[in-house]
Amino acid sequence: MDQLGRDGAALAANLRTLCEQHGSVAAVCRKINVNRQQFNKYLSGAHVPSPANLRIIANYFGLSVPMLFADPEEFRTLVEGNFFHAMATARQLPEFSRFVSDMIVENNADHNDIVGVYDRYQFSSIYKGFVLRSAFCIYRNREFLQHYYVERFPSFDDPKKTEYVFKYYGFCFPVADRLFTADFEGIQSNEMTFGVYAQVKRNAKRFMFGISSGIAATVFRQPYSTKVALHYRGPGLLRRAHLKELTVMDRNDPSIPREALQYLGDGSDMIQMS
Template sequence: MSTLSVPAKAPHAAQREFSDNLRMLCTYYRSVADVCRKLNVNRAQFNRYLNGTSKPSSHTLERICDFFGVEPAEIYLPREHFHQIIQVRPKQRTERAVHSEHISRLQHQTIGKFDKYLGYYYEYYHSMSAPGKVLRGLVHMFNHEGAIYHERLERFPQHANLDETYKCKYIGGAFYLNDRIFLVDYESLTGNEIAQTILFPTYKNKVARLSGLMLGVSSSNQRSIACARVVFEYLGKSIDVRKAMRLCGLFDPKRDDIDPTILKVIDNSPHKDQHHFYTIPL
């Protein structure tokens, strides 16, 4: 945001114009409470800004203006002039609010449906970066402040015929929508990939394994886009994470390290008479 000085005028007039303009900006959101929540400001203090009995500090004013997409000098303009300026901006602000509300609504739809799926899993799929190898990673699904999130940890040891030992850490959100589980995450250590996994739910009381498809990008120089069948194997709500990570890595599917029933489900061979890449039911 560019730095503009606040116009010099009578203190009471400037405060009245600021309050009037702030109330107008709030009308682009569902409620004043919604604005306070998104701004992370105290509701009682914000009400004092709205009724003109208090004015924000320069730091708070900058936060408020950043949030609404206006300049500090603009918010002190006469109401009619200010309204003319922001007439070209309401659509942008409204769309920004609506976009965040879409995510909040999807998260709200998920709450309660995810309870039995929370905890730790091993994930299995044919590696996109090491062809011919099966990757075993660790996934943690958890509830944080009313929304479901997850972490995926992958470990590549030196003996896996790669140039060096490295790890991948994916962080993202999880959604339960119309009888399917959606995981969307990004690689947080490099920030160069977003991946999506879609899983079938289980209709049993206890979760054992979940199958689905994963879409991602290989970490090779070619950064190939790939889709792979994947299996999540439930470990429990509380585990020894260090020990579990030591068991992660890349494995030769011809050896006995991976359960044959898992290898069958994550086999990416094309199926007869299928025109798309489908998952294999458990």
């Protein structure tokens, strides 16, 4: 299959996923004012929409045009995680508009050097003394850089089973060679976290080192601040292969990059409020 065919197949799969989340195909066609017969050709992969229709479709679903052509497996992970809906809702809030106005200065840089998938390492606030490996992804959506990351914690009684899963999603703001992040947790919906990171390149390995702070709305999850190391894995969105690697590890685990361990130290400087 040539590139055009692959693009058409990816678009078709992603449009089917979006239509599943937005009711019937007929309803979507009415909303975007696109002929149902023509739209069916998009869904089958027989045709790729014109640039004008691509913009109409992308705008309706609140996405950028390139996101419509993302790998279907990665795309479904985002949709099923409800990340797109949450971000669209946040963008409509007047409080967010004011926040963005205060944070963003005119900036035409594409920041392609930071977009992609990362392994995220920090000392766990649940498993004391152990390192948490989560999956972190930065992607572009229209004028915004957005991110999401997923944490999985194994059961104390049966490490092969997952006890807790947390999913965070939010926005990234590159400012003065630093990356600022603001996000919220989407499963329990009771925590906001903030981070600031600096990019470091060593021996062809790409890292960002920084600090993350979290504030929960309940007494069951205490506020914290800790060092975080981000290790770049590659372009694209999170895939199931990335999610399978999420766990809590002993700090001597050889799969943890040496650079990440050197930055994290022994975890003694993690701050938790009791």
